[in-house]
Amino acid sequence: MIQSMDTKYAYAVSRIRVIEQQMLSGNVLQRMIEAESAEEAFKVLKEVNYGFSANDSSVFDYERILNEEFDKVYQLLMEIAPNPEAFDLFFIKNDYHNLKVYLKAELSNQDVHNQYLAKPSLYSPAKIGDMFRERVFADLPKIMVEAIGACFEAFSKTADPQLIDIIMDQALYRHMSALASKLGNEFISQIVTINIDLANLKIVLRTKLINQGWDFLEQFLIPGGSFGIDFYQDLFEYEFKDFPKAYAETQYSQLAIASMESYKYTDSLAGFEMLCDNYLVNLLKQTKFAIFGIEPLVTYLLAKEMEIKNVRIIMVGKINHLAQDVIRERLRETYV
């Protein structure tokens, strides 16, 4: 069990422990899946007071309700955490997302629509918009500025929008690693590393599925995980069924076996993506009994993120009349 003796978190942790009780359990999600209609499923969300305005919204506003719910989590953490900037690394992905949106809009002469932008972010989208108009990015962290420069340069050479995502994703994870090591918290570093490892595995699998070569994959891979580039070069030569062998000696051995098993039966990576999320949830569960430290807060944030993902899967499934089994297959494990 991960333990930390950071007593300044005592209040925050006890508050989180209470709030955690309100998270949607597996039973509640089951009830939503088994609901007769999307409206019925949405009623469950109203009951638990999801978001700010669930009561006077229709089913099709679920996306807004989910955003509001996440906003709630954000506000809570900012309120109770003694050092809110510790959470920057979990929100910075929204900044990178917004940068991608502005870059793509800029390079393809589109307008930035509000619904493209992700919240909450460290830098307000309006400010980023201003920076893009003036082409002065001095206020942003160095990693971001470099990545933006690299994007402009790469795009002027190749005109390939995919490169924007590639460069920005790599910068995002590098930024997250940097912030994590600055915090010096083992649990957070572990989460970042796992995120990178799993993202890389996902990239390898998808690259193989679309028949691209190593040169293509190499530019995609995210540095900073537990494995070096050689590992992925070897892995890339393997057949899917041999992937578990490559991961045999690592913490991902079970995940690899289960994922490939799922791929064998469904011919899709959906199962693998679900298992990745489950892997993370199981890691979070280890902090269930921590009394001090930032871990329970981080856990709450990520668990809540997962919960919102689950609710989105159910709502999209319900609105589009997907079969209950199809929804259930894709549902992530719940934290509570």
Next chain:
Amino acid sequence: MAVLNVNPTRMEMTKLKKRLAVARRGHKLLKDKRDELMKIFLDVVKKNKELREQVEELLTQSYESFLVARAVMSSEVLEEALMFPKQSVELNVDTTNLMSVSVPKFKYSETSVDSDNIFPYGFATTSSDLDYSMQILASALPLMLELAESEKTAQLLAQEIEKTRRRVNALEYVLIPQLEETIKYITMKLEENERGNITRLMKVKDMMLEQTYKYRERLKTPQ
């Protein structure tokens, strides 16, 4: 059937007979054209049906996996991933002549070098269901263009068939019977005249004989 308003003269009849011959030949040609158009049309429709089934199947699959991708990704990420397409398609529309109907002919080319990598987004933050959906959509595009082409062709052919059929019918049921009728009417009229003439001649002959031989007087005076 109405008879054309013409003078029942021999001259007129010759003219009408010529017109009738032309109308008959035109009718035969148009009928052949209609039959041939019909044959082509049926082929196009058959192809159309197959294409439509294929395209609908592909689109259903694509939408299904897109729905799943939509479910596991937040809407912002999805919008961002797809906001700037990597590949563009150039479409040239030409026309070709099919049984003197101008039908469209599409010619399209993709701008990207590698048709396997059509994805405009990074793989770290997106779901693989999206890849699948995009792949199917990409494979559906050529078929959709082909479908558009053949549907337009079928539509144009159908119009042409309708037009031709109307012409054939007009010739068959209106013009040709009318001409025939008129010719018959003129013939009859001429024959009637002829008969009148003969009768008149016979009468004149009678009268002339009467004048010469005075038959009637001879009959009155007993011999």
